[in-house]
Amino acid sequence: MTDDAIEYKSVDYVVNSSTNVLETSVKNNIQCIWSGTTNDSELIDFKWEFDWSELKKQGVDELTGHITIESADNWFTKEIDVILTEANKIITKRVSTHDFDDVVSFNYTLVPCIPVESAKYRKMFLPSDQNDTILVVDGKKLHVSKAFLSYHSEYFRALFSSNFKEGQMDKIPIKEVSIDDFALLLSSFYPNPVFPNDETVEKLLEMGRRFLVSSAISISDYHLLNNSKINNERIIWLADEYVLPSLLERCLSDLDTVEKVKKLHQSPEYEMLSDNTKVKVLDILIKMI
Template sequence: MELFILKVSIYETYHCGAVTSVGAWNPSSQSYVSIYHGLPTVITKSRIFEPQIEKLDFKSNRLRIDIDCSAARSWCEIDAVKISGQRISLPPIPINSLSSDMRKLINSDVFSDVCFLVEKRRILAHKAILVSRSDYFMAMFSHNMKESKMEEIVIEDVEHDTFLSLLEYIYTGELTCSPVVTVDLLKLADMFSMDDLKVICMSRIPDHLSVDTVLAVLSAVSKGDSLMAIRELCYEFIAQNYAEVTKSEDFLSLPKEELIEIVQLTASKIKL
């Protein structure tokens, strides 16, 4: 049976590694087309060799396998060869474009039906998407709440970039914001009762802490009392990278209480 060849399995039993090329028979051209080429090597144990082969646009059921036993300085043995493939040629599975398609709707006027005013700047959105992803927005647009009838909904005490990051997560399930915005987004997720987003923010912050970002993150965290775990993580990072972090002018701008706590934590790690 002729197949569109996807995989070739070669059972080498003695002085393995001698296969240098594999060709597939092309019925149209009446010749072998190379699908693999390599150099001989020596492998002491028997193996099933499955080389990375070139994709073919024709069916075949015949192979030509060339071997070079010079590396082994002896004879080589192949006991069996298996061809795996499919009877029809299928196109590659398309990449899921849902998140990229949804991203295009963020702050887009395409069928938008709600407008938020954040830092005096308009942000357009879609109620159906918001309410399907957040109980907060479901409540906002239900039960005759005043927001459901407003042309523009004012969002207080939230930065423009942070609210856009919130919409990014609601629309796409992804986050691309900076560590500092992630901290602010964590507060917003807490305010909007989005527990899944809170977990994602908490998991991202440690991986994005650096000498250049830790003070900004600490400053953002210090504005609230509900993020003690992140604050302590920043203290620990500064203590471990004290020499580099303290070169920043922003370090001396930290509140006195925080400076004392950082210095004490750093001193406790010094081995005498």
Template structure:
């Protein structure tokens, strides 16, 4: 059973608080070492000693564009801060169409009850930093406090006794969250001030009737394109006004600002266009800024980073992105995406090399 609190449709997203709650009765988990099932799971099985943990996907939902997935699992003592096996609970948050949202802050609460008695009730301050992030509590409660082999037998007897009396029995787990969005707050800069006429400007770039006053030597240092334009035998060498065609004036001035003091912020929405312009005008400094942005930004999907690497020869981005892939299954999923077919042979070879790493 899942419940969702819907906010006033007239509220702006900035004022909206994303809320949801869920409940699972007769939670079914097993001991990661003894491998016996709880009384509502079925047979007692102690044959498999190699299972590292038991993960149960309990449910998923959508709260006004914020998607969540809920799991509970038993964790091996080797990856917990206790010597005992524990039960943990996690939520995964993903959003694709919430424009300008970088993440969320708020609270998440997990509650676990056994036969109507509250055994664990934990609330945590949540900071969701990127889409797809898991947030939760490892070591919500020790496994033995909820399930034991002896307790399993008694619980089955109790369940049989009360099943016709409409009394709540078994293991129940609940969650609730209340999260507020965190928006991108780009620094407002006067980009146009970079291109005002001054004693150091000696040329004008005209883009869609917008005039940008520039310094030829400065542009030549940063751009091989402008270096050849200003210092070779092209007719533009002697012209004071040079027309730049086939580009949006605002996009071009924002692009050029990336080598000036008053720079625009690179965003997920603009990085692709800046990379194309950096290639067109052979401006390595802008390419490097875009690569660093992609390396640090967790909102950009792995396959997108690989495509950017392939299209714009971003070797560092490709190397570090492939290093972050930690399973053969993740690589398999990448090869199934339509973007994979567009990759060059050299990039596919790098993916194959990574694949062989997991096989060996």
């Protein structure tokens, strides 16, 4: 089970005082019975009955997301935040209408959440007095501290601010990242720093840049400068790609023979270098001739 959202959109239905069940749908083991009735006060009472017991059996412990209900003539559009923790759950919403016959449709987006299996991840992301929000990564719930993440990451500082809707949510989805890669990033500073090695340093640089964690980039830079056994051509590309000037200058200074320059030029990393770095390499070669 991943953090891929389950999405569904209904067709249009007429709702009036004589309607009740409008539709029964099934999507990815989520059954939804949608009902709607107009009362005498020109209000529509909507109801969604969710049955996701099959997902419960697969290890999902909750579904989070939203339902959007809208009228065909744009009279109303309402969004309802949804947290489903029980296999059978009813969601209701009352909206005002301007007609006793209204044409409406709805859609939902729900993200399955499952417990973190790995013992080391469970230890890192358990509920505690210090943790005040939940991130949903790769379908897993991670209990974290807003203040701590905000201190280390400009990305999370902005995400948790009042200017972003996510900052007001009880559970915040972090998309397009695996639990392993995200945990690698957080483990570089949270709760006790784990230093990179040659197997993890490239991914840590990538994650540090994406989530604006300068400390992750700094410790990766230190590792590449002082401890790495990665070949010089690859390190030159990493230094260029992630803007590590001291590392780049050190690696370029190692190009002290024509053979080393040729080796770089023939490597797959050379084509990925920026034009500015290629000019520096050419300058080194010219000085040798």
